[in-house]
Amino acid sequence: MTVVQGGRILDLPTGRLGNACDVHIDDREVIEIAPVAARTRLERHVTTIDAEGCVVLPGFRNAHAHSAMVLFRGLVEDVSIVEWFNEHIWIVEQNLTPDDVYWGTLLASVEMLRAGVTSVNDHYFAMDRAADAYEASGMRANLAVALFGTAPGAADELRNSVAFAKEVSTRSPLLTGSLGPHSPYICPERFLRDAVEAASRDSLPLHIHVSETHGQVEGSLRTHGATPVAYLDRCGAIGPSTLLAHAYYATNDDLDTIAERGATIAHCPKTFLKFGMVTDVLPRALERSIRVALGSDGAASNNTMSMLEQVRLAALTAKGATGDATAAPVGAVAPLLTAAGTVTGLPAQTTVHVGSPPDVVVLRMDGAHTTPARNMASHLVYSAQERDIEWVVAGGRVVMQQGHHVSLDEREIITRCEAIAERLAVHHSSRPMQTF
Numbered sequence: 098m099t100v101v102q103g104g105r106i107l108d109l110p111t112g113r114l115g116n117a118c119d120v121h122i123d124d125r126e127v128i129e130i131a132p133v134a135a136r137t138r139l140e141r142h143v144t145t146i147d148a149e150g151c152v153v154l155p156g157f158r159n160a161h162a163h164s165a166m167v168l169f170r171g172l173v174e175d176v177s178i179v180e181w182f183n184e185h186i187w188i189v190e191q192n193l194t195p196d197d198v199y200w201g202t203l204l205a206s207v208e209m210l211r212a213g214v215t216s217v218n219d220h221y222f223a224m225d226r227a228a229d230a231y232e233a234s235g236m237r238a239n240l241a242v243a244l245f246g247t248a249p250g251a252a253d254e255l256r257n258s259v260a261f262a263k264e265v266s267t268r269s270p271l272l273t274g275s276l277g278p279h280s281p282y283i284c285p286e287r288f289l290r291d292a293v294e295a296a297s298r299d300s301l302p303l304h305i306h307v308s309e310t311h312g313q314v315e316g317s318l319r320t321h322g323a324t325p326v327a328y329l330d331r332c333g334a335i336g337p338s339t340l341l342a343h344a345y346y347a348t349n350d351d352l353d354t355i356a357e358r359g360a361t362i363a364h365c366p367k368t369f370l371k372f373g374m375v376t377d378v379l380p381r382a383l384e385r386s387i388r389v390a391l392g393s394d395g396a397a398s399n400n401t402m403s404m405l406e407q408v409r410l411a412a413l414t415a416k417g418a419t420g421d422a423t424a425a426p427v428g429a430v431a432p433l434l435t436a437a438g439t440v441t442g443l444p445a446q447t448t449v450h451v452g453s454p455p456d457v458v459v460l461r462m463d464g465a466h467t468t469p470a471r472n473m474a475s476h477l478v479y480s481a482q483e484r485d486i487e488w489v490v491a492g493g494r495v496v497m498q499q500g501h502h503v504s505l506d507e508r509e510i511i512t513r514c515e516a517i518a519e520r521l522a523v524h525h526s527s528r529p530m531q532t533f
C-alpha cells in the first residue's frame with residue numbers, strides 16, 4: 098500500500114483544488130482519502146510519499162503511440178509526411194528486431210513515467226517484447242500488433258494477434274490487448290472486415306489510423322466513394338470500442354458518425370504541426386461531445402512522449418486553426434490529459450477519488466512558473482513543466498521518485514538504445530515496407 102500525504106487533489110475540468118489530504122492506494126484502486134488531521138501511525142509495510150505543496154492528479158494517459166519509435170527520434174526532420182514514411186521510416190523500420198522493440202519500449206516507458214504518463218495504447222511490432230518492457234517498467238499498457246494485412250500470411254498474422262491480445266492480459270493486471278489493423282489506406286477491405294469480425298467475436302478493442310491527410314480523404318473518395326471514416330463505418334469498424342488515431346481531416350459528417358457510434362479519437366497535434374498541417378478537428382469534435390484523448394504518436398515524428406506538451410499544442414492548434422480565442426478552453430482540454438483508456442477498459446477519470454485507478458501523479462505547484470497557484474488547470478495546460486512532477490504511482494506502486502525510475506537502470510537503457518539507434522539508421526534497401 099502507498100499513502101500520498103498532504104497533497105491537494107485537483108479536479109481537471111473545474112481546476113478546483115481540494116484541501117490537503119492523505120490518499121491511500123492499494124494495487125487495485127484508491128481506497129481512502131482522509132483529512133490530514135485524521136492521520137494515524139501507519140503500518141511498517143506502507144510506502145509514504147510527502148506531497149506537501151503538491152497537487153495530486155490521475156496519471157496521464159497516452160491514447161496513441163508507437164513507443165519503440167523513440168529509437169528513431171531526430172532521425173528525419175523537415176520533410177513532408179509522404180517523404181518521411183516512404184523514403185525513411187518504412188525503410189529503416191525493416192531493421193528492427195524484437196530485442197530492439199524491448200529496449201526502445203523500455204526507454205519510452207521511462208520517458209513517459211517521468212512525464213506523468215502511467216498508461217499508453219501502443220500500436221507497433223514485436224509486441225510480446227514490448228509487453229516485457231512494460232512489465233519491467235511497471236507501466237500500464239494496451240498493446241496492439243500493427244497489421245498491414247497485405248502479405249500472403251495475413252490471415253495467420255491476424256489469428257496470432259488475436260491470440261496475443263487475449264493472452265497478454267493474463268500476464269499482468271496492467272496489460273491488455275487490442276487489434277491493430279493499420280489503416281483503411283493500407284489494409285485490404287477483406288482483411289479489415291476479418292479484423293472487425295475477430296474484434297467483435299473476442300470483445301477486443303480496435304486501434305486504427307484514419308484520415309491523417311487531406312490526400313487520404315480524396316483517395317478514399319476516389320477508390321471507395323466514401324471518406325476514410327465513412328468507409329470504415331461501412332466495414333463495421335467504428336463502435337464504442339474503436340480508437341481512431343488522428344481523424345485529423347474528419348469532415349463534419351464523419352464526426353457525426355463517430356459521435357453516434359461512441360468511438361474515441363486519439364488527437365496527436367504535434368506530429369501534424371511538424372508536417373505543416375493544421376485543422377480545427379478538436380473543437381469540432383468537442384462540440385459533438387466525442388470522446389477525444391491525447392496521443393504522442395511515435396517519437397520519430399513527435400519527438401517526445403509528453404502529454405503536457407500535447408495538451409498545450411492541442412489547445413493552441415484549436416485556437417490558431419479557428420482564429421477563435423474561446424476555442425478549446427482550459428476546462429475542456431485539461432481533462433484530455435486523462436481521457437485515453439476508456440476504450441481499453443479504464444474508467445473515465447478527471448480527478449482522484451475513492452475507487453479510481455491506482456495511478457497517480459504528484460506535481461509541485463509552488464515553482465516560480467506556477468505561481469500564483471490560483472488556477473492549476475490552466476497551469477497544467479499552459480505553464481507546468483515535467484520537472485514539476487515529483488512522484489508517479491502506477492498500478493499502486495511508486496515507479497518514479499524525483500524524476501528517476503525506482504528500479505530500472507536508466508543509464509544502461511540509454512546506452513543500449515544509443516547503440517541500437519545507430520544500427521537502425523542504416524538504409525539496407527531503398528524499398529519501403531509499405532507505401533504511404
Ligand SMILES: [Zn+2]
Binds near residue numbers: 161
Ligand atoms: Zn500512429
